[in-house]
Amino acid sequence: MFALSEEEVSTQIPAESDGYGGTASPRAYLWHTLQRHWEAMRLICSALTLELGEVEGTPKLATTIASTLLSAKYFQEGLDDGDKAFTDLDDILLRYIDLCCFDRPTRGRIEGFVDQVQRGRALDTPIAGWIYSGSRHASHPEALGRQIAAILLALDPVGTVHFPQTVERLKRIQDLDMLRAAGRLLDSLVRAYESTQLRATFEQAAELRVAWTPSRELKLRPHHLKSGLQTLRELVGTRIGEMLAGLEVSSAELGGFALRLSQAMFATFGGRASHRAIPVRAGVVGEEVEQAGVRLQLEKEQFSMPPRHRMSEGYLKDRATNIVVLAEQIGFRALLVKHAVEPVTGRDDLELLKALIQSCEDVSSAGGAPVILAPLGPKGSAVFSYHWGWGGRPNLPEDIKLAAKVHEEGSLGMHEVNGYPVLQIQTPDAEFFVIHGAWIGSLVFEGDEVTGVFTPEVLPGAPQELHLKLSWRAEFQESPAPRLP
Structure with a gap:
């Protein structure tokens, strides 16, 4: 590929999005891909080495290898000037967030590599936080958060902690799922400096600093790093809130949700196929039946146009079940009043x-x-x-x-x-009450199965949230008398 001309590269590799709102030329895209892979490989191998050093009781050897990996020169040709080791906090944090949250192709390649290493070693001792499937050891880079936190702590320079590159990258991300993933990752790094994990993080960072720069004073500042990461986490939360506030809720999507919920309810509880003793159906209810409803807090992006997320069928079925249970409770109370049933x-x-x-x-x-x-x-x-x-x-x-x-x-x-x-x-x-079984022949919701039985209404709330009231009218009705032959 490197021997190809610019024209030949352009025909084989089309222009690609750089993932942050711009585009990269084919040759630049290829260089960026190789550089990201090399940097991610070094970083994850360093963190994985520290993890395995703990598992196998060889922490000093692990920190020596990790410091050597972090100090190596990364791929420079064609893009960057000068030699640069992983000595900058912002650089390391940006690479880690990129790998775990934004750069899915590189993440996939790294996961495959770690999986091969683990299976090749026939590792018997499980590593905490990693995902296992049968005899395979699948990679899970987020589980290395404490090791990354130790690397950051070992390299922490004197002065105020700043992450300017990471801040700029987070400001340019337009994907809510990616930002939420970044928020969870920052939460895991912050936890590494809290009481339950601080000692292990501190000891690992101290050994790593000695292995990397023995002449440097061993003065670590976990609380400064924690504060800097928390500031980043607040930025992510603000960005998510701003993006959610800017989403418009589609009335068509709200109506579609109400209809799908109604269909899920009848598919689960209606007709002869139901295993419930009290079938659920649509129909006409009495004028005296009062409206009932539930308040739901849902994700706004599920109701934008087009939706950024789709409501799962499992959620619809669970919510339909809850509504039927609530409607039955209300219906039983109405029956007891209507027929003056005493306890x-x-x-x-x-x-x-x-x-x-x-x-x-x-x-x-x-x-x-x-x-x-x-x-x-x-x-x-x-x-x-x-x-x-x-x-x-x-x-x-x-x-x-x-x-x-x-x-x-x-x-x-x-x-x-x-x-x-x-x-x-x-x-x-x-x-306790005793009622006539005929009174509860079926639970009838006002409406029909084609247009649905629920009415959605958006309630006032914070601009980044969606509070929805879902209303209906339902009552128990007696079973119809069987027709004579």
């Missing part, structure tokens, strides 16, 4: 069980199918068999049977009292 009580748990059974028998005698609503928490455990016969509680009389039942499609609850199903929910005042 079932007793002086003790045994009397409570007897009262529940009596209430169920009364409903059954009237032609209904009774369902017990048991509260969540310790009080509701009175209907479970494990509650009885220990801890000062008596054994149950033979005429009271508490049983867990095998889950069947369309069956209510997972427990029974004398054959009557139990639903454990968040009841008013944590009381």
